[in-house]
Amino acid sequence: MKMASANQENIAGPxxxxxxxxKALLEKSKSKVxxxxxxxxKLGQDDPRRIIHSLKVGFAITLVSLFYYFDTLYQxxxxxxxxxxxxxxxxxxxxxxxxxxxxxxxxxxxFSAGTLGVGAHRLASFSTERCEPxxxxxxxxxxxxxxxxxxxxxxxxxxxxxxxxxxxxxxxxICVSGYRDDExxxxxxxxxxxxxxxxxxxxxxxxxxxxVWAGKDLHNLVATNLDKLGTFLEGFxxxxxxxxxxxxxxxxxxxxxxxxxxxxxxxxxxxxMNFAKWEPRHGRFRYRHPWEQYLKIGxxxxxCAYRIEALHGYLNSEIxxxxxxxxxxxxxxxxxxSESSCALKELALAMRAMIEPSTANTxxxxxxxxxxxxxxxxxxxxxxxY
Amino acid sequence: MKMASANQENIAGPxxxxxxxxKALLEKSKSKVxxxxxxxxKLGQDDPRRIIHSLKVGFAITLVSLFYYFDTLYQxxxxxxxxxxxxxxxxxxxxxxxxxxxxxxxxxxxFSAGTLGVGAHRLASFSTERCEPxxxxxxxxxxxxxxxxxxxxxxxxxxxxxxxxxxxxxxxxICVSGYRDDExxxxxxxxxxxxxxxxxxxxxxxxxxxxVWAGKDLHNLVATNLDKLGTFLEGFxxxxxxxxxxxxxxxxxxxxxxxxxxxxxxxxxxxxMNFAKWEPRHGRFRYRHPWEQYLKIGxxxxxCAYRIEALHGYLNSEIxxxxxxxxxxxxxxxxxxSESSCALKELALAMRAMIEPSTANTxxxxxxxxxxxxxxxxxxxxxxxY
Numbered sequence: 001m002k003m004a005s006a007n008q009e010n011i012a013g014p015x016x017x018x019x020x021x022x023k024a025l026l027e028k029s030k031s032k033v034x035x036x037x038x039x040x041x042k043l044g045q046d047d048p049r050r051i052i053h054s055l056k057v058g059f060a061i062t063l064v065s066l067f068y069y070f071d072t073l074y075q076x077x078x079x080x081x082x083x084x085x086x087x088x089x090x091x092x093x094x095x096x097x098x099x100x101x102x103x104x105x106x107x108x109x110x111f112s113a114g115t116l117g118v119g120a121h122r123l124a125s126f127s128t129e130r131c132e133p134x135x136x137x138x139x140x141x142x143x144x145x146x147x148x149x150x151x152x153x154x155x156x157x158x159x160x161x162x163x164x165x166x167x168x169x170x171x172x173x174i175c176v177s178g179y180r181d182d183e184x185x186x187x188x189x190x191x192x193x194x195x196x197x198x199x200x201x202x203x204x205x206x207x208x209x210x211x212v213w214a215g216k217d218l219h220n221l222v223a224t225n226l227d228k229l230g231t232f233l234e235g236f237x238x239x240x241x242x243x244x245x246x247x248x249x250x251x252x253x254x255x256x257x258x259x260x261x262x263x264x265x266x267x268x269x270x271x272x273m274n275f276a277k278w279e280p281r282h283g284r285f286r287y288r289h290p291w292e293q294y295l296k297i298g299x300x301x302x303x304c305a306y307r308i309e310a311l312h313g314y315l316n317s318e319i320x321x322x323x324x325x326x327x328x329x330x331x332x333x334x335x336x337x338s339e340s341s342c343a344l345k346e347l348a349l350a351m352r353a354m355i356e357p358s359t360a361n362t363x364x365x366x367x368x369x370x371x372x373x374x375x376x377x378x379x380x381x382x383x384x385x386y
Numbered sequence: 387m388k389m390a391s392a393n394q395e396n397i398a399g400p401x402x403x404x405x406x407x408x409k410a411l412l413e414k415s416k417s418k419v420x421x422x423x424x425x426x427x428k429l430g431q432d433d434p435r436r437i438i439h440s441l442k443v444g445f446a447i448t449l450v451s452l453f454y455y456f457d458t459l460y461q462x463x464x465x466x467x468x469x470x471x472x473x474x475x476x477x478x479x480x481x482x483x484x485x486x487x488x489x490x491x492x493x494x495x496x497f498s499a500g501t502l503g504v505g506a507h508r509l510a511s512f513s514t515e516r517c518e519p520x521x522x523x524x525x526x527x528x529x530x531x532x533x534x535x536x537x538x539x540x541x542x543x544x545x546x547x548x549x550x551x552x553x554x555x556x557x558x559x560i561c562v563s564g565y566r567d568d569e570x571x572x573x574x575x576x577x578x579x580x581x582x583x584x585x586x587x588x589x590x591x592x593x594x595x596x597x598v599w600a601g602k603d604l605h606n607l608v609a610t611n612l613d614k615l616g617t618f619l620e621g622f623x624x625x626x627x628x629x630x631x632x633x634x635x636x637x638x639x640x641x642x643x644x645x646x647x648x649x650x651x652x653x654x655x656x657x658x659m660n661f662a663k664w665e666p667r668h669g670r671f672r673y674r675h676p677w678e679q680y681l682k683i684g685x686x687x688x689x690c691a692y693r694i695e696a697l698h699g700y701l702n703s704e705i706x707x708x709x710x711x712x713x714x715x716x717x718x719x720x721x722x723x724s725e726s727s728c729a730l731k732e733l734a735l736a737m738r739a740m741i742e743p744s745t746a747n748t749x750x751x752x753x754x755x756x757x758x759x760x761x762x763x764x765x766x767x768x769x770x771x772y
Contacts (some may be wrong), residue, residue, distance in 0.1 A: 043538050050538050058531030061554070062523050065562040069519040082559060089530075094711045133455040137448050144475075145444030152429050152436050167449070171473045173468060176451040263692065267653040303695075306649065312695035 046258065049094075057092050057209045060205045064088045064198055080190040087198030092206065096282075097214035097275030099206040103199040105163030110195050113167040114188040116143075117195045118173030136175050144168050158274050214275035215285050221272065222294050225301045227266060228258045230344035232308055237334035239315060241326060256312065262305040269298045284354060297351075304344075330374040337368035398682045405537040435480075438596045443478050450474045450584055475582030478592065482668075483600035483661030485592040489585040490664065491549030497580050499553040500574040502529075503560030507570055520560050530554050531538070544660050600661035601671050607658065608680050609737045611651055611687045614644045616730035618694055625701060625718035627712065648691040655684045670740060683737075690730075718759040725753035 004322050015048035044051050100125040124135040150156055151164050174188055271349045273291045281287045350357035430437050453467040477488045510521040536542055537550050560574060621642050659677045667673045729749035736743035 040535070043535075050535065054531040056534040057534040057554075058527040058529075061530045061558055062527045065523065065526055065558060068562045069523075082563060085558050085562060089551065137451065137455070140451055140697050141444040141448045142442075144447045145440040145723065148443040149426070149429075149436065149440040153425065165475065168443075172447055172475060176454045176471060177468060187423065191767060213609060263688075264650075264652045266650045302649075306692045306695040307699065309689075309692040313693065346682060 018355070039052075049210065049212050049315060053094055053212065056205055056209055057089075059209075060092055060202055061085065063205075064201050067197075080187070080194045083194040084193050084198035084201070087195045088202045091199055092202045095212045095217065095275050096203075096206050096274075097272075097279040100205055100280075101159070101275060101278040102162050103203050105160060106166050107192075107196060107199055109163040109166035110170050110192055113170035114174055114192060117171045118185060118188060120171075120175050140172050142176050143171055158270070159277070164199060169303035191235050211282070213282050214272045215279050215289060215291065216283060218269065218272040218276050218291065218294050219285075220352070221265070221269065222298050222301065223348045224342050225262045225298070225305075226348035226351065228262055229301065229304055229308060230341045230348060232256050232259045232312070232342035233337045233344065236311060236315075237337035240332065241330045256315075259305055259308055259312075262301060263309060265302065269295060332370045335370040336367050339363045341386060343367065389678050416729075430651070434724065435596065439480055439598065442591055442595055443475075445595075446474050446478055446588055446744050449591075450587050453583075456709075460479055465663065466573070466580045469577050469580040470584035470587070473581045474588045478588045479587055481598045481600035481603065481658075481661050482589075482592050483663070483665040485589055486666075487545070487661060487664040488548050489589050491546060492552050493582060493585055495549040495552035496556050496578055499556035500560055500578060503557045504574060506557075506569055526561050528557050529557055544656070545663070547681050597668070599665060599668050599671075600658045601677065602669060603676060604655065604658040604662050604677070604680050605671075606738070607655065608684050608687065609734045611648045611684070611691075611736035612730050612737065614648055615687065615690055615694060616647045616727045616734060617758075618642050618698070619723045619727035619730065621695060623723035628714050645698075646696050648687060649695060651684060651688065655681060718756045720752050721756040725749045725756060728755065 027028060064084045067084055086101075087106065091099060091106060093099045093102060120136070120139045124139070128137055147164050148167050151161055157166065177187070177324045192242045273295055276285075277291070279285070300376045340363070346357050346360040346363065350360070418660045450470045453470055473489075473492065477485060477492060479485045479488060506522070506525045510525070514523055533550050533554050537547055540549065560570060563570075563573070625642060659681055662675070662677045665671070712724065726749070729746045732743050732746040736746070
């Protein structure tokens, strides 16, 4: 009797364990799916343009793939029609500037490398049959190595990196496949025209269906960053002079953390600027809008954010200023902080609206006057001492 | 006589002007060429691995293009051999980690999208002839839109962005071209094997000829950044307490600017970390080296750099501390600064050598003791006042 039940347990044991394991796996994957779904929802809510962009990409690819479905179109291009699909997939980026930049890079690089490739191919064909592949190999090696090195130039990397890559690619393909196929010119022509069609489809859909302008994003980002610094300074004076016992919740402190994202904004601003330079006139932005100026403002904003980060350290510092001194400096420090905040917020507003800031200078003057007061106090104290 | 000479001048005028213009153009382009050459020389001298990388790329592409030159190899693959060249050009990156990451992304994405594409193609072929292109178009639209949205997930973007792009690309190509060509499986097989060959060539050359390890670069970068902060603090005490009249040259100040590059190191560190994660065991780094820890150290280093940026502001500040106070705090501040510098430099050295830092804690204690002195002075002063 005992043995039988033990046996039963033995059989039930692994089964129960397997069932438990399976249930745990199910639970785990269920929670994983829920996590991913909520993350996706958050991504979509944070910036609904992401959903629109995804639909745009799907639409553009489906549109270009019509080439294959319709026989009349297909006859013209044959297998090269593939390049239109490839171009759309690779070129279609989130912002208009990025798409235009990639499209132009791809188009120009394909054209120039194609011309050069055909030239190299002709040149090699003048030599003997045995020399031809050696010559072509040499061309490919020299060009690939040279252009790869050019990609290290910071200015080239920022704006033409993709073009240089495509340049190597096209040159190698034409040079190398040219050795087989005497219809090089024909292939080059077909490929270029399909790439043009694919690129044009991507650019047109990107511009005319809910466009995302990198320039506008840059404009807003720089203004928002200024605003964030202002928000910190607005709250800082009050927060600093609260007695340690009185600090109830961390809510207020959290609202002061907004400036943290400013600290690492450099790479985002630089890439947005590089995209914005490709963009045509749109909204209130001219074709040659002074985009570099935004980088300068951005750099100054970060300078300011570094100081604010140091200020923020005082909120949680172990070493607290003695109460007597705090009382002395409270008024002028709070004033200084709030006046600086007003100046920053005014600048952010003026920038957003593209107008001359009217009262920012007054706020800065007020802040400077407030800043001089503790110094005077200090001098008094020193005089009293010595 | 006069008229003739005027006439001659009239003829000579444009000629001379054209000559002058041509000479100016020549001069200008000459100086441009010299500029570019010196920049290229500097790029090569700063990091000679760049030159080696360029030669490696040239070599890899030439090697793979042999496929076309040798008939026996070409017979096997035909036009698909093109994909080997494309793969090498696109996948070959500066560091081993980046190359491996791109190669694996490309390989896995091509394989999985290929399988899915063939499946979708089969599924669509069960329907009527008129429905087939509509069904295929629908598949392409849904998949392209969904995967494009997945690319917005930050974790996916960091490591699998390229793979997702290739996934869309391959799926669309197979789905769409499959409508034409019934030898889809054959094409998929050929393309996959040429991509494997191209990827393998790129990875092998990247690893076995003067490899550039992203992990090693990250390791050195983080240690160097710590060291730079140490160098600043080493010089800061001395520089700050020099009388304004005595500051002779800007040389010393320039040597204190090294820390500036630390402020914006975040994106470099993150991309190096993402590459390093793909790398196999090398040198003193295991396969699952704790790369995330470097990011944590990097973040703390930047925190420190922000404070140092604020400190640096005092060197050029208009508002100078009164001399009496400066004299009082000079000793302890210099001590504090030099002890912190010693601690940072010790940490950097220990990190580079991968050993436990031995005396860093002592230096930090010394620095804390020195930091407490001015406070005691301050309290004394306050007591004297009240």
